[in-house]
Amino acid sequence: MIPSSPVTVVAATAVVLLVLIGIVRRVRGPSNEARESKRAHEAAQEREPPVEIGETYEFGVTELTDHHSGNEVAVGKVEGFVVFTEDIPNGIGKGDVIRAKVLSFNEGRTSADATFVTEA
Structure with a gap:
């Protein structure tokens, strides 16, 4: 067995945690802000603009x-x-x-x- 230094163990743990955080974010999907932005964009496409060209x-x-x-x-x-x-x-x-x-x-x-x- 290869002896591990405390620095190596901390670094390996940090890498594992970052990978797990990335997986959790991907599984959870887009943020509430991203979902709300998408809903607002879709609603905007369905309504007439409240402004007129030339005004x-x-x-x-x-x-x-x-x-x-x-x-x-x-x-x-x-x-x-x-x-x-x-x-x-x-x-x-x-x-x-x-x-x-x-x-x-x-x-x-x-x-x-x-x-x-x-x-x-």
């Missing part, structure tokens, strides 16, 4: 993110409907209230792209 809406910025355009955009919601707003000026951040003009709907009409009009 301007006022909403709070919930986050700034990189969009498929490659630029940073402000993300906000109008009646729970996600609006990605481009051409935001420097200094706009989470919590700011802005006005944006809706330009187009994204695939599935579950969100829209807009352009910044003014800070509210």
